Amino acid sequence: MKKQQHKLRQSLYAAFTLAALVILVDFVSPGRIVNDDIIDVQQVRQQYFNAAGNYHYSYKVITSEHKFLVTKEFAALELDNKKIEYAVSPIFKEVNWYRLLDSDKFYYSLRIVSGLVLPLLTIISIFLTYWYHKKISTLVFILQILLVADLVLLIS
Numbered sequence: 001m002k003k004q005q006h007k008l009r010q011s012l013y014a015a016f017t018l019a020a021l022v023i024l025v026d027f028v029s030p031g032r033i034v035n036d037d038i039i040d041v042q043q044v045r046q047q048y049f050n051a052a053g054n055y056h057y058s059y060k061v062i063t064s065e066h067k068f069l070v071t072k073e074f075a076a077l078e079l080d081n082k083k084i085e086y087a088v089s090p091i092f093k094e095v096n097w098y099r100l101l102d103s104d105k106f107y108y109s110l111r112i113v114s115g116l117v118l119p120l121l122t123i124i125s126i127f128l129t130y131w132y133h134k135k136i137s138t139l140v141f142i143l144q145i146l147l148v149a150d151l152v153l154l155i156s
Contacts, residue, residue: 019151027089027119032088086098114150
C-alpha cells in the first residue's frame, strides 16, 4: 500500500513538474515579435464587492491583433497611434513583454508571476520535497493548486 502511494506521489510530482516546465518555457522563449499600431488604451475600474468597496484601475492596450494588460506607467505615456512592439509566447499566445519602438521593455507583473515565479516555486518545492524529504507537503499542495489555476488562466 505504501509503495503504491509513493508511486502515485511520484507520478503527480512528475506531472506538475512537467506542467511548470511548459509554462516556464512558454515565458522564457522569445516567441513571435509583433510590430503594430496602438488603436486604443482602455482604463477599466476594477471594483471589489466587499464592505470597504475598494477599487483600482487596470489598463489595456488594444492593437489590431491583440488586447493585453499594461502597467499604469506605460498607459500614462502618449500612446495614441504610436507603434508598439511586443512578444507573443509560442504555446499560450500571451504577451510576454511590450515596448514602444526605441524604448525599454515593459513586463506586466501578473505575467511575470504566472509565467516565471509560480512555476519556479513549484519546481523548487517539489525538488525539496522529493530529494531532501522536507516536510512541506502543504506548501507543495497549495502551489500545485495555484499552478492548475495558472494553467486555466493561460488556456482561457
